[in-house]
Amino acid sequence: MSLLNPIVNILPDLNKAFLETIYMVGVSLAVALLIGLPLGVLLFTTTRNLFFESGIVNRSLGFAVNIVRSIPFIILLVALLPLTDLLTGSTIGPRAASVSLSVSAIPFFARIVETALREIDRGVIEAAIAVGATPWMIIKDVLLPEAKPGIIQGLTLTTISLIGYSAMAGTIGGGGIGDLAIRYGYYRYDNTVMITTIVVLICLVQLIQMVGDKVSYIVNKR
């Protein structure tokens, strides 16, 4: 009983932190899907010999994506504070942390989508062009379905990365599990809380990976 006591005591805090993490990761994942997916499609379809071929668009988008990806997240977090303030009216809390998490997730996911699209056999795209399909039809009915297993794997990868990043956001007041671990584990030397958060994170990541693999397997018809 005495061993469980500290855990029972922090349960309300743990619960709140857990929900905050889910919130941050959920929002930034949604933004990544909404913006990163089209961005990835655009990155792919503007390459040579594809229907939106455009060197300028492709290179500028690629450059923008690389810029964001070269900035370490902890620095991006601080650098984006003015933007965060502008968008959410605050620089602390999970809502604020979601801004920089989203900004870093968009290019990350876009590159994953682009890579998944590159895996598609060029002949399949050509066959669709040859039957007179519009670019929109090809994207919707050929590119995305063919890349679906890869995109779902990428989504899993992005989610897990975001959980890691969200902990970093926690250190500068973002809330969530990372925040909890720092406050109790680091500042108060409370190993129980530290270990509990680690166990929770491990379980969470395992679960996400398992679900991701399963779904990716189901949609893969190859």
Next chain:
Amino acid sequence: MIEIRSIRKEYVSKKNRVIGVDNVSLTIQTGEIYGIVGYSGAGKSSLLRCLNLLERPTGGNIIIDGIDLTSLSSKELRKQRQKIGMIFQHFSLVSSKTVYENVAFALRAAHRSKDATKLRVLELLEIVGLSDKKDVYPAQLSGGQKQRVGIARALANEPTVLLCDEATSALDPTTTKAILQLLKKISSELGITIVLITHEMEVVKELCHRVAVMQDGRVIEEGPVYEIFSQPKQELTKQFISSVLDFELPSHLIDESEGTIIKIQFEGQTAGESILSDTLQSHAVKGNILHGKIEYIQDVPLGILIIELIGDAVQIHSALEYIKNRSSSVEVLKHVTA
């Protein structure tokens, strides 16, 4: 009718310029099965892909049924492409879609209604003999079945032209035969013009009415298949034909034989006539058949016989004259003047 006018295709990279198709002009009649043969790198695939502008030619025009494809807007081009079916060496089916959905995709591209699409897909699967596989994914099909789906997809919008890009090269001989039979049936029943590229002369022999031989981006020889088989002019053409009509005799057989060895080629009707027995009856010579073969090209026989004639010089000479008059070509491989 397909008119290919002075088509050129160049591939430009940073370092060099490669010419894929070098000023090719051909006319392909409606309903014809037209073969283009050549080794890989000869430019036949580039030329075929220029026909529906999968590759835009660097110069020249493609005119199909009076419409110059090279002058169309992308929207008009999409509409024309629906009238040009295409099948591929590696089938190129969408792996995440069922057989039904793969074929239906082509019909949706042409904005057919849902009901019309359903009816048409079932009809097409019936034509290619895959009605029972409609809800199966491509990964569960054999190569031949995949190509049948490819054919159904290509025929979906009632095209006037079917382009075949090495359509049987990835298939085993039995399946190849079945697919060729299907293409033949489609050509004769639907009246579709078929343009196919291949490196297998066997396919040309089975299927084509006319053939063009390509080398280094140019068409070096072109004509009716029978004519090309019986009287090839270019060295490369002869090489291709030898894969079907190979008559090399072992050299020791020629060395050891006592008589005059001749090679007779029979074309068309004469192949059916009994030239040899007539010759032997009317001349005092003996004849041994060393080798012989009759190929049917478009149901017209093309025969080659290698025989040894034994007898005195005068009789052999007269027998040779007699055969020369009745066959299309006689070649003396070894002359014995005993």
